[in-house]
Each structure stands twice: as C-alpha cells, then as structure tokens.
Amino acid sequence: MNQLVVKIDRSEMRTDQFEIDLRSGMTVLEAVDAIYFYHDPSLAYRYSCRTGLCTTCMMLINGKPGLSCMTIAEPGEDGILHLAPLPRGKNIKDLIQEV
Amino acid sequence: MDEVKTDMLVIGSGAAGLAASVYAAESNQQILVIDKGAIGRSGSTVGAIQIASLGSWSHPEDSLEAYREDISDSGRGLSSPVLTDILVQDISDRIEDLLQWGLKLDKNVHNDILVAATSGHTLPRSISSKKGKTGLAILQVLTKKARKRNNIQRWSDVITLELVKANERVAGAVVLDLKKNKPYLIRCKAVILATGGIGQLYPITSNPAQSTGDGFALSLAAGASLVDMEQIQFYPVSLINPPSLSGLCLSFYHSAKLYNRNGERFMKKYEPETMENTTRDKLAIAIASEVEGGLGTPNGGVWVDAAENIEEVKRQFHHEYQLCLDRGLDFERHQAEAGPAAHFIMGGVLIDRNAASTMPGLYVVGESAGGLHGGNRLGNNALSECVVFGARAGMSAAREITQMSSITADVPLQTNKADKLIAVISNSGQGSERSYTCKKAVSELMGKYVGVVRSTEGLLQAKKELYAIEEKLAHVKIMSSPNFYSKEIVDYVEALHMVTTAHAVVEAALTRKESRGAHYNKDFPAQLTEAEHTIVKIENGKMTVQEEGEI
Ligand SMILES: Cc1cc2nc3c(=O)[nH]c(=O)nc-3n(C[C@H](O)[C@H](O)[C@H](O)COP(=O)(O)OP(=O)(O)OC[C@H]3O[C@@H](n4cnc5c(N)ncnc54)[C@H](O)[C@@H]3O)c2cc1C
Numbered sequence: 001m002n003q004l005v006v007k008i009d010r011s012e013m014r015t016d017q018f019e020i021d022l023r024s025g026m027t028v029l030e031a032v033d034a035i036y037f038y039h040d041p042s043l044a045y046r047y048s049c050r051t052g053l054c055t056t057c058m059m060l061i062n063g064k065p066g067l068s069c070m071t072i073a074e075p076g077e078d079g080i081l082h083l084a085p086l087p088r089g090k091n092i093k094d095l096i097q098e099v
Numbered sequence: 100m101d102e103v104k105t106d107m108l109v110i111g112s113g114a115a116g117l118a119a120s121v122y123a124a125e126s127n128q129q130i131l132v133i134d135k136g137a138i139g140r141s142g143s144t145v146g147a148i149q150i151a152s153l154g155s156w157s158h159p160e161d162s163l164e165a166y167r168e169d170i171s172d173s174g175r176g177l178s179s180p181v182l183t184d185i186l187v188q189d190i191s192d193r194i195e196d197l198l199q200w201g202l203k204l205d206k207n208v209h210n211d212i213l214v215a216a217t218s219g220h221t222l223p224r225s226i227s228s229k230k231g232k233t234g235l236a237i238l239q240v241l242t243k244k245a246r247k248r249n250n251i252q253r254w255s256d257v258i259t260l261e262l263v264k265a266n267e268r269v270a271g272a273v274v275l276d277l278k279k280n281k282p283y284l285i286r287c288k289a290v291i292l293a294t295g296g297i298g299q300l301y302p303i304t305s306n307p308a309q310s311t312g313d314g315f316a317l318s319l320a321a322g323a324s325l326v327d328m329e330q331i332q333f334y335p336v337s338l339i340n341p342p343s344l345s346g347l348c349l350s351f352y353h354s355a356k357l358y359n360r361n362g363e364r365f366m367k368k369y370e371p372e373t374m375e376n377t378t379r380d381k382l383a384i385a386i387a388s389e390v391e392g393g394l395g396t397p398n399g400g401v402w403v404d405a406a407e408n409i410e411e412v413k414r415q416f417h418h419e420y421q422l423c424l425d426r427g428l429d430f431e432r433h434q435a436e437a438g439p440a441a442h443f444i445m446g447g448v449l450i451d452r453n454a455a456s457t458m459p460g461l462y463v464v465g466e467s468a469g470g471l472h473g474g475n476r477l478g479n480n481a482l483s484e485c486v487v488f489g490a491r492a493g494m495s496a497a498r499e500i501t502q503m504s505s506i507t508a509d510v511p512l513q514t515n516k517a518d519k520l521i522a523v524i525s526n527s528g529q530g531s532e533r534s535y536t537c538k539k540a541v542s543e544l545m546g547k548y549v550g551v552v553r554s555t556e557g558l559l560q561a562k563k564e565l566y567a568i569e570e571k572l573a574h575v576k577i578m579s580s581p582n583f584y585s586k587e588i589v590d591y592v593e594a595l596h597m598v599t600t601a602h603a604v605v606e607a608a609l610t611r612k613e614s615r616g617a618h619y620n621k622d623f624p625a626q627l628t629e630a631e632h633t634i635v636k637i638e639n640g641k642m643t644v645q646e647e648g649e650i
C-alpha cells in the first residue's frame with residue numbers, strides 16, 4: 001500500500017505531520033478520518049453528508065478551499081498533502097471554524 | 100451548571116426543527132434552536148431530492164383520498180389514519196407558505212411545474228426545487244425566515260445529553276457546548292425534538308454523520324413511548340463500493356437492472372410484474388435474500404446496470420451520476436456493486452395530531468416521530484412530514500405555553516444521567532475503550548443481526564452484544580483535552596444514545612413475531628392477519644415492550 005504524508009495546520013499555531021496508508025480513490029475526508037482513528041484522536045474536523053451538499057467539510061486543501069469529502073487525497077507539489085482550516089471566521093479547533 | 104432560559108427549546112435544525120421554529124415564532128415566544136452540528140446543514144434533510152404534495156400541479160385524478168390510500172397501502176396496516184389524514188390535508192398549505200417565503204419549484208421545458216412519478220405513489224406527485232436539491236432549498240428558505248425573526252436564537256455545536264423534567268413535564272435539557280465541552284441546563288416551557296434518524300446505527304447508510312438516533316434515546320429516558328421501532332427502511336439500491344461513496348442512494352434504480360453473481364435478473368423470481376420498480380421494502384428483502392443465499396457480489400451486494408437508460412439518469416439524477424463519475428464509476432460503461440443501506444426509520448416517538456408525545460411538554464417531529472409511514476415510507480413523503488408536523492408542533496406548542504405563567508423554576512439542577520456522563524468524561528484518562536470503536540461495534544452488530552433479513556437468534560445475540568458495548572462505554576478512554584472541541588467526546592455521547600436506541604429497535608423486533616413491512620424475520624416469514632403496533636417505553640429504569648392494536 002502507498003503511503004501519503006499529510007501535514008495539518010492545527011490550533012495554537014501547531015503543525016503536525018502524519019503518514020497514512022493511501023487507498024486508491026481515497027478522499028481527503030477519508031484521510032482525515034484515518035488520522036483520527038489510527039494516529040491522533042484529538043484531531044478536530046467537521047463533516048456531515050459525505051456527498052458534497054452540506055459544505056461543512058470545507059477546508060484548505062493544498063492551499064485552496066475545497067470540500068474534503070469530494071476531493072481525492074493527493075500530495076501537493078512538494079509531495080505532501082497540506083490541510084488547514086479556512087482562513088475566514090473564528091477557529092474552534094484544528095480544522096473546525098465557527099459557523 | 101450554568102443556565103440558559105428560553106420559552107421553547109427546539110433540538111435539531113433539519114426541515115422539521117426549522118419549520119417548527121419558524122411557525123412557533125409567529126407567537127412572540129422566545130425560541131432557541133440548537134444543533135450538535137452546524138445549524139441547518141447537518142441532517143438528512145440536506146440530501147433530500149424531492150417532496151410529495153398535492154397542489155396546482157396535481158394530476159387530474161389525484162385527490163386527498165387517493166393520496167391517503169397510497170400511504171395507507173404502503174404502511175402495511177401500521178400507518179396511523181389520524182396522522183395520514185393530517186399529512187394529506189395540510190401539505191398543500193405548507194408548500195404554499197414555502198413558496199411565499201421564496202421556494203422556487205423546478206419547471207419542465209414547457210415551463211410547467213415538474214412533477215415526477217415515484218414508486219408506490221399511484222399518481223405522480225413529487226415536486227422539487229434547485230434541480231433536485233429540494234432539502235437544501237427548503238432549509239435555505241426556512242433559515243432565511245428564521246434569521247428575520249428576532250425571537251429565534253440559534254446555537255450550533257451543542258449536543259443534548261438529557262431531557263429534564265419538572266412536575267412530570269419536560270421542562271428543559273442538559274446540553275454540552277462542544278466548543279469548550281461546557282455543560283448547560285436549558286430551562287424552558289416546552290421542548291420540540293427534531294433530531295432525525297438512525298442511519299449511523301448501521302455500517303452502510305445514506306444518512307449523514309449526525310444520524311445517531313439521539314432523539315429516540317432522549318425521549319425514552321424522559322418517559323415518552325416509541326412506536327414500531329423495528330420498522331427501518333433500507334434504501335434498496337445504494338452503492339457499496341467505492342468506500343467513499345458507500346451508502347449513496349441510486350435514485351434511478353427503478354430504471355436500472357439488477358443482477359446476482361450468476362448474471363441472473365433475479366427480481367423476476369420475487370416481483371415478476373414490477374421487477375425492479377417495486378416498493379423499497381420488497382426490493383431490499385429480495386436483494387438481501389439473494390446475498391443470504393450465496394448469490395451476492397464479492398462485497399456482499401448485487402450488480403446494478405444503468406446503461407440502458409443512461410440518458411435519463413444523466414438528465415434527472417445529474418448530481419449522483421457526476422459524483423460516481425468523479426470517483427471513477429461510469430454508469431454508462433460499468434456495473435456497480437449495490438445493496439440495501441439504512442435510510443429511514445418509520446418507527447419513532449409516538450405522537451398525536453399536533454405532534455405532542457405521550458410525555459407532557461415534549462413534542463416530536465420529522466424522522467424522530469413515528470406512526471405516519473407505518474411499515475414502509477413512500478418516497479418523498481419524509482420532507483412532507485417534516486413541514487406539516489413541524490408547523491403543527493410549532494403552533495400548538497406555542498399556543499400551549501402562551502398560557503403558562505413562567506418557566507418552571509424547580510427543574511432539578513443536575514440530573515443523574517447527565518451528571519454521570521460528565522463524570523465519565525472527566526475521568527476518562529484512566530479508561531481503556533475508544534468511543535469511536537464502540538460506535539463502530541454497534542453498527543457492525545446491527546448490520547449483522549438487525550438488518551434487512553432478521554432471525555430471532557440473531558436478535559437475541561444483538562441484545563447480548565449491546566450489553567457488552569454498554570459495559571465497555573463505562574470505561575471509555577478520551578485522550579483529547581476536555582477543554583476544547585473533541586470528536587472523541589461527541590463519539591462518546593453519540594455511542595451512548597446509539598446503544599439505547601439500538602436496544603429499542605431490537606426489543607421491538609423481538610416482539611413482532613411476524614414479517615410486516617420493513618421487518619422481515621425469517622423465523623416468522625408470514626404476515627399475521629391483525630396488525631399490532633409495538634410500543635417501547637422505559638419504566639422504572641427498565642425497557643418494556645407492549646403490543647397495541649390502535650395508536
Ligand atoms: C440521502 C438522503 C436522501 C433523501 N431523499 C429524500 C427525498 O428525496 N424526499 C424525501 O421526502 N425524503 C428524503 N429523505 C429522507 C428525509 O430527508 C429525512 O427523513 C428528513 O429530511 C429528516 O428531517 P428531520 O428534520 O427530521 O431531521 P434531519 O434533517 O436529519 O435533522 C436532524 C438534526 O438534528 C441534529 N441533532 C441530532 N441529534 C442531536 C442532539 N443530540 N443534539 C442536538 N442536535 C442533534 C442533527 O445534527 C441534525 O441537524 C432522504 C434522506 C437521505 C439521507
């Protein structure tokens with residue numbers, strides 16, 4: 001199985017890096033789920049429908065805003081998948097912004 | 100514990116909760132609507148495609164009587180005639196209101212309102228908005244309306260732990276503000292509960308992450324009765340693969356063909372006349388029986404082939420088609436593995452014509468309420484139920500509380516259950532069990548023993564395993580800091596609600612010693628002549644089930 005390096009900008013100016021097993025067709029949301037399940041249960045993120053409708057799973061994916069449930073998990077130019085909360089609004093924790 | 104006061108508390112902000120809030124707000128009572136996710140964007144409503152209704156678009160032969168009969172036929176003897184009457188009588192007025200508030204209906208090429216046929220409705224009566232994003236469109240209209248009222252407060256990211264009572268009346272709730280995991284006691288004169296369904300109790304589901312059956316557990320603990328909890332609708336044709344789309348409903352199944360592993364179009368054995376275009380309960384049972392009989396695909400489903408009518412699929416169900424295409428599944432060229440996914444619960448809290456539960460002070464609406472759809476819900480009647488009964492509950496609760504003098508002051512400050520729960524969270528550093536793993540265990544056992552095809556032995560095994568998970572949850576380990584948003588804490592609270600609700604489903608299923616509607620027990624494959632309802636309650640701390648002829 002391929003590995004994917006995921007770097008997440010988190011609360012309190014912290015950035016963490018994780019190495020996860022990558023399945024083909026895996027979405028960014030599935031990658032974040034895998035980090036919560038197997039690597040770091042304190043990771044906070046938001047989602048609901050998993051089908052691109054509710055928009056609550058939106059985050060910065062390799063620097064661009066996107067729906068994590070609809071975006072395939074792929075590394076950016078530097079070989080790493082970068083995730084960060086949306087820049088606008090107040091941050092609740094990690095990838096969650098206040099609604 | 101800090102306190103919050105309001106006249107009316109609405110729990111859940113799908114179509115049902117928001118409709119209740121908006122109609123209640125006409126009364127000038129103070130309304131607080133809370134949601135454990137983002138308000139207006141966290142329920143099943145978001146995914147709904149069409150809504151059934153009578154109106155100016157109705158087929159000339161359609162009528163109150165015809166609509167009522169369809170619901171009653173589909174309900175397999177379990178649809179409440181009182182609730183059915185109200186749905187068919189009220190729905191066109193409620194759609195009128197929505198249209199006045201800005202809802203725009205989809206039109207056909209002739210600029211007429213687009214009306215679609217749906218399996219089980221004898222006449223076409225399904226309409227839509229925003230090109231089939233009807234649930235979202237309704238949420239937007241209701242949210243806009245709610246924003247304009249200064250007597251509606253909205254509070255996102257706050258999960259309900261327990262309903263609290265004073266003088267044998269529901270008079271508030273203990274909630275946890277997830278942003279800081281800070282508990283609050285909300286005092287009010289009435290609660291409207293609209294927390295949606297139970298999809299997450301199963302491993303494959305069309306439902307959003309928040310559908311963990313919280314409302315059923317909350318209502319039971321408050322002393323309300325649940326009706327026909329064994330009646331769970333499995334959307335018959337939902338994707339199994341790819342995993343990221345697991346549970347996605349293929350709304351075009353009635354124009355697709357289904358094959359078992361031997362390439363046999365198996366529906367000819369079950370429903371030779373209608374083939375795939377039959378009601379959801381029958382199709383789900385047929386598919387599950389093929390899989391049980393060893394004729395399933397590698398991942399335990401059947402093959403769905405939509406190539407023949409692909410143009411219709413692309414046109415009418417564009418979002419689904421495109422979503423699959425984006426994940427490498429092209430229905431024009433490929434068959435897909437599909438099977439039944441937990442989709443909707445027909446059972447729920449027993450309510451009267453104004454959505455009042457059997458417990459004073461507690462109204463329940465939308466998918467959390469039971470009794471309207473009986474043994475099988477007709478497509479697109481769920482949204483209709485949300486707006487009709489949401490409105491009724493809102494207006495009737497407002498009327499009731501306008502006559503009450505003040506917010507009950509003698510609610511016990513902290514209740515046993517919420518207290519214990521908060522204590523477990525505080526001491527969870529010492530624990531050993533992941534809350535997420537417990538949730539997963541519940542869904543796996545429900546899928547295995549309480550799915551489409553059930554057996555008495557399986558149900559008894561489910562009960563045993565649920566007790567074991569309950570035991571584990573007492574030793575939960577939460578590693579994240581309790582001072583910040585913690586998904587582990589959300590999972591813990593949800594796991595507790597899931598276990599209670601799962602127990603209710605299992606108890607109801609064990610009590611129904613026949614197969615009726617969506618409940619199929621292979622030890623009792625026949626339907627009895629008399630239809631009885633199962634009623635689950637908690638009395639003196641113990642879950643009990645009774646059978647009742649009329650509700
Ligand atoms: C994919 C999909 C497609 C569907 N398509 C159709 C269709 O085309 N037509 C149709 O009529 N029906 C359809 N249905 C069914 C219908 O959408 C739902 O039954 C209906 O929308 C439920 O609305 P609701 O307001 O009762 O609950 P929901 O919309 O599910 O809202 C419940 C809300 O309560 C919140 N909540 C839950 N527990 C708590 C708690 N403990 N504390 C605080 N908040 C809580 C949730 O976060 C959520 O926001 C579909 C369902 C799905 C999943």
Ligand code: FES
Pocket residue numbers: 047048049050051052053054055056057058067068069070
């Ligand atoms: S989870 Fe709803 S849009 Fe991604």
